[in-house]
Amino acid sequence: MESLSSSSSSVTSSPNSKQVTDSGERNWVDLPRDSVLSIFRKLDSIDILIRPYNVCTIWREISKDHSLYRTINMPNSADPNTKWELLNLCYRAVDYSFGHIIHINIENFATDALLHHITNSYNLTHHSFEAIGRSCPRLKTFKFNIQAYKYPRVEDDDDAFAIAQTMPGLRHLQLFGNKMTNDGLLAILDGCLHLESLDIRQCFNINFNLVASVGKRFIEQVKYLRLPYDATDDYPFQAAFDYASLAEDPDWFVYQDFLSDDDYEYYEVL
Structure with a gap:
């Protein structure tokens, strides 16, 4: 009768060496x-989860690291x-x-319940903006984008004021769908004097009359400007909006003429 034999690899270790098997293989x-976290960070979210x-208890616990x-x-x-x-x-x-x-x-699988779960776990407010600005005094780019809506009308300049007060070195700012008003926008222009690009698409509380009154300042201070009603074709996330409701807004009928220059692009409101 043929006998079967099995051999097991023993593990040797010393205080100054990593554990390896007799065959020279590392005990991961x-x-x-x-080191394990560094490896896990090279995986995408689904693979990490x-x-x-499913490897072992130790890796399972490490995979939960925030x-x-x-x-x-x-x-x-x-x-x-x-x-x-x-x-x-x-x-x-x-x-x-x-x-x-x-x-x-x-994208393509979010539900209202999931979004509610996310907002309950992490509430980003203007206080968070202030903390970011104070912690990152050399911050050059800041983006905070949300789903926009026009009705009901809700005005809130807290985000804009926090940015203006704590992020003076900003060069690029994107506030897609923000609820700020003219006051918030003016505060940003006053507080962020080095701003080169500004994206305020779907910030529907911004009045076109303000854009017209400070048009020269926009041209001199901001080289790349995206206005509330500009196209969103290049926006990487969902930006669907019911533009039929804009017929109720008299500001929508202000005529815009797109102009270009050798050094910058800007909008002139006529």
């Missing part, structure tokens, strides 16, 4: 936590067969983030 479970989670979920990127090609799986994974990612999310992509 014993890698330092920081699935692959390391630093891995500052960016949650879960692209979906509108496949209904993957929607519910992505929803489940995204709920977990948001929970693991503990409010440290900086960027999230959940």
Whole structure:
């Protein structure tokens, strides 16, 4: 009768050496936590939630580290067969983030319940803007984009005032869909004197009369300007808006003439 024999690799270690097997293979479970995190950061969000989670208990715990979920990127090609799986994974990612999310992509599978869950876990306010500005005195680019709506009309200049007061070195600012008014915009122009590009598309509380009155200042201070009703074809996220309601807004009928110059592009309101 043929006998079967098996051999097991023993593990040797010393205080000054990493654990390896007799065959020279590294014991990956014993890698330092920081090294494992560095490896995990090279994976996308979905892989982090699935692959390391199923390896061992140690890696499962490390895969829950909030630093891995500052960016949650879960692209979906509108496949209904993957929607519910992505929803489940995204709920977990948001929970693991503990409010440290900086960027999230959940296009084509987001639900109202998921968005509510995200907002409950991380509430970004003008106080957050102030903290960012004070912590990053050399900040050059800042983008804060939300879904815009025109009615009901809600005005809020707190974000704009916080930016104007704490981010004087800004060169590029994008506030897509913000609720700021003329006062907020003027505060930004006064507080951010080095501003080169300004994107205020779908900021529908900005009055065209203001743009006309400070048009020369816009031209002199801001080289690249996007106004509230400009096209959103190059905007990378969902920017759907019911423009039929604009017929109720007299400002919409102000005629705009697009002009270009060798050094900059700007709008002149006639």
